[in-house]
Every structure is written in C-alpha cells, then in structure tokens.
Amino acid sequence: MGNKKWWLIALVFCLLLATISPLASSSPDGLEKVAEDKGFIGAAGDAPFEIIADYVFPGIENEAVATILAGWIGTLLLFGIAYVIAWLVRSRGEKAAAR
Template sequence: MSNASQPRTFLQRWSWVIVGLVVAALVVVFLAPAASSDPDGLDRVSEDKAFVDKAKDPAYEWLPDYTIPGVDNEWASVVLAGLIGVGIVFAVTIGLGAAARAAKKRRVGG
C-alpha cells in the first residue's frame, strides 16, 4: 500500500539536505585545517611576474585568508570560516532552487 496521498514530514522532505550538510560539515572539520598555506594560483603568478605590488587591498573582506577575525585558535578559526562558507553556498543553492521551482509553477500554471 502506498503513502502517496499522505503529506511528507519535514524529515522526509529534507533528509537528503540534512545528510548533505552533515557530510559537508565533517569534510570541513577534517580537511579545512589541512589546506595549504602556500599562495593560490593567482597570487603565485603575481609574485612570479613581479606585479604583486600593484594589487590593491579589497575594500572589505568577509573571511580574510579563510579565517574568522578575533578567533585566536587557528584551527577553530579555519573550521568556522569553512562552515560559514558551506552555509552560504547551501543558502544560495536552496534559494536558487526555490526560485526555479516558483518560476516553473508560474510557467505551468500552478
């Protein structure tokens, strides 16, 4: 017998999201501290080609050097910055998905 006529619970609807967030959080907790402190590709090229001095500092940084200002423990700072980044990507993705579903409903007619 199918439960197709019964509405799904919160956990049934969002279980994949919850599992994904937990997996992403675990990846951040274990792998973010292992990130290289060497310059990224763009920084390295600017150093190698000697135009790094021409760069301007950004007007504002949300997570400078992937850390949280004011958090003294480097490991905790990097992990928190990673978790914030995952949260931002999650929120944007859910928002874009909701907008796409709403647009589809409007096109189909509800």
C-alpha cells in the same frame, strides 16, 4: 535519490571539507605563486568588502578553529542562498505550469 537528499549529501561533504581545511598547504596557490615569482604581487588590490577576511573567523585565537568556523559559515551561507534561489525558480515554474 531525491533532490533534497543530494543537497544534504553535498552540504555534509562541503562541511567535512571545511573541517579539514586547516590541513591544507600553506604554500601560495598557483596564481599567487606566479604573481610572487614575476614580482607583481604588490599590484593586487584589496577586495571591496570582506565578510570573513583571509578565511579566518575574527575574535578566535586558535587559527585552525577560526578557519573551520569561517568555512562552515561560508558553506552554510552559500548553500542557503543556492537553496532559496532553487526554491524560487521551482515555485515560479510551478506557477507558470499551472496557468
């Protein structure tokens, strides 16, 4: 199977995971649970910037749809960046091999 086919399969898989993400447990994850149990949850600082805060796309009232959209956008951005980096590395390698 070619590399492009693997990229596509991985992308579709991740988009499907983002689609079912509203079904995930609303309970805190392990680290957040420990912070709550030990009483230092309030010591956490805010992120310096947030593209899609709390994994919910702003302006959409339906929380499930907003979560799915945030997941899709994040997945597409991440795959786009990774694809560009892989393309740059591959093209540099081909240029170096041609010399």
